[in-house]
Amino acid sequence: MGRHQRGTLYGVSLSPFVRKVRAALALKEIQYELVNVMPGAMEPEFLAKSPLSKIPVWEEGDGFSLPDSSVICAYLERIQPEPALYPEDPRAMATALFWEEYSDTRVVDSGTPIFFQRVVRAHIFKQSAEEEIVRRHLEDLLPPVLDQIEALFIGRDGADGGEITIGTLSMWSPHVNLLHAGVSIDSKRWPGLAAFLARMNEHPLLAAILEEERAALASF
Structure with a gap:
């Protein structure tokens, strides 16, 4: 190791x-x-x-x-500088840091209530999910965020299939929570984002984390 x-x-x-x-x-x-x-x-x-x-x-x-x-x-x-998660180029590094911040705030904020209701509340706490909260986020709050990601993030910062950076890693992580909550990214409306997430989920090390989490959720 x-x-x-x-x-x-x-x-x-x-x-x-x-x-x-x-x-x-x-x-x-x-x-x-x-x-x-x-x-x-x-x-x-x-x-x-x-x-x-x-x-x-x-x-x-x-x-x-x-x-x-x-x-x-x-x-x-x-x-541990290798493999590098922060690009050497100043502009690329700054862009990666921005998308880390965007993911840690806007993406997390728009998706966490869905995850909480469908996973934490329903499966862990064994309580009924408040579907109105889920509906409002799925229909009103999350789509504009995904629109921004599709328009501004895809094709930049390695999101087009390049090396993993702190920006792409940060973008991937909150979408895993949506995946656990049964939310799939519409590949017709957001084709670039859907393809990006599929590539990230197939990375051997990231796939191992994903499978470990799925096993943990299955135990509830």
Whole structure:
């Protein structure tokens, strides 16, 4: 496996932010242990590692810790530069960072309520999903985001089939949550995005993460 110090990743695997870091760790062959911690955990020990009580948190054996998926991925790039997730070209790097931010905010915000209702609420909490919330996001809130991605992201930042970058990895991760929630991307309306996600899901390391999550969901 990796040449660098093994660390601990705190979080839950179904979080798009945890998944992003897990994918980076897998691509860079860095060994780690995943410790399940829910977002919003208020234990003093966890708050000392994550003052905002967010996941994931990365911690190394000497006690050094980092919260926030974007910060963790940038750190991993420094300790294990290959394979590079951040392009050398300044413009390409800046573009990748923008799409990371876009994915971590707009894509996550538009899709998380669907995932929460259909997966967390229905299968984990064993409660009825509030279908009106799902409908509003599927019909009103998510499509404009997918329109933007199709128009502005596809064909840039490696989304046309090039190497994986922090931008493409970040774009892929929240769409996995939609996949778990039974949402398929309409290949007629968003052909570029549908093809991009299919390629990402077929990558051996990313496919392994996806299958692990599917197995975990099947246990509920």
